[in-house]
Amino acid sequence: MSALRVNIILFGIGNVGSTLVNQVIESQKFFLEKKNIDLRFPIITNSSLAFFEKAGVKNQWEANFAQSAIPFRIEDIIDYVKEQQLENLIAVDATASEEIIKNYIPLIQNGFDIVAANKKANTIHFDFYKELRRNLKKYDKSFLYETNVGAGLPVVQTINDLHFSGEKITKIRGVFSGSLSYIFNRFSSEETPFSKILLDAEKNGYTEPDSREDLSGNDVARKLLILAREIEHSVDFSDVKVSSLLLPNLNTTHSKAEYASNKHLFDKPFQVAKITQAEDHVLRYVGEFDINNKSLEVKLISVPKSSPLGQLKGADNLIEIYTKSYGEIPIVIQGAGAGKEVTARGVLTDILKIAEKIKVKEAIWL
Incomplete structure (x- = not known):
């Protein structure tokens, strides 16, 4: 043949x-x-x-x-x-x-x-x-x-298969950004200023050419929106509540040059967030779709070091899918979330x- x-x-x-x-x-x-x-x-x-x-x-x-x-x-x-x-x-x-x-x-x-x-x-x-x-x-x-x-992780297919097999998905939560995964994984485990890790992420090609694209949270919001629509929710980008990591005095209204020379302004607020969280907790920037509450959010959260999100390394993505059948134990998909x-x-x-x-x-x- x-x-x-x-x-x-x-x-x-x-x-x-x-x-x-x-x-x-x-x-x-x-x-x-x-x-x-x-x-x-x-x-x-x-x-x-x-x-x-x-x-x-x-x-x-x-x-x-x-x-x-x-x-x-x-x-x-x-x-x-x-x-x-x-x-x-x-x-x-x-x-x-x-x-x-x-x-x-x-x-x-x-x-x-x-x-x-x-x-x-x-x-x-x-x-x-x-x-x-x-x-x-x-x-x-x-x-x-x-x-x-x-990227190459089977996230869309898994969610689609679960939904169209009649499974009730109750929550989708995860680290969807390789660049922000890298930044917060290092920031949680090292005594290095946030701005220095951000510069390293830029130099290593983990971020967009302008890292404000990553820090704005919009890319994470788009990925969350895709998954919400995948399980037949009629939502638009404006329905996603995005808590940006950019600062009022350091955001997209400033020139690239101003942004580049003032990254040290990130250090204090992120250090405060780090030292005021509960013991043995780490910071993670996540997208979360809580189906029962109909809420789509992108935000910085604190999770136990021992949790799947807390154990993330490198620039990996990790997506948790909670369903009625699986109860409190999520299906976890983890791996490289970026790269050509x-x-x-x-x-x-x-x-x-x-x-x-x-x-x-x-x-x-x-």
Whole structure:
């Protein structure tokens, strides 16, 4: 039986996108042998240019892109796949763009499944969220986004499986930010000023280019919102109560230069929070969705050192899922919640899930 050829249209060749291409090239033989699936990239784009594969030129993608990429519109991509009669189409969004999500519905309507590392489609207003899912159902297409929460960790899938098996989820709580995990894990175990650890996190690439993005709590709030919507709660970003870690005299209204030179202002308030907590407790910045109270919160809390959250190390994420069946003992998912390698691998896992689904559909048609 001939291999199933899957055509991946890749949007975004930054850290995650380029790592994904290289992972596919490395494992292509393995996927052919083990799964009878042949993954290809007929089109690769950045924000403004696209490389359209030419006959006989395969997998020299970086050189090809540099030499032959041209400006494009989404219509050009749709026309190209129709002209080339390409089937089994998966659009992979490895960007952080708000613009590209406007194209999801036209892509679905033209035969594409979608895999996204981009969180935007799942966190903008609920009307779009519903309309996207209406189209997915109408055209019988998949939209997978496991890497939206916890990079390569199986958080979205686990919560989805629990909810749609009839399990009553009562609470979701966790450390969703690798950068803030690193900062508070070190701050709890060392006698080092908060500002020094923050600088180390920036230098090591754990934070966004402007670490105020991390400290604002908005990224954690977006991940919490995605999980709340996953279990069918009609909530918007404005429903999440976010207790920012930024200070009134050191926040996003100040220039980057002012922020950079005044980070020492963080030291005193965080030291006070550290020394005034109960004995054998540590600080953790968490997102919490209490389903019974219908409250979505992002906040700094103090937990026992001996608890799963209290024992966190490095830049790991840890998500606790409380359910009616499991009672007071949560399901705990823990591991690397960031990094291009694990994120790209998570995207690849979603691609392979869709490929398997296509194989099943083809078998039914036969």
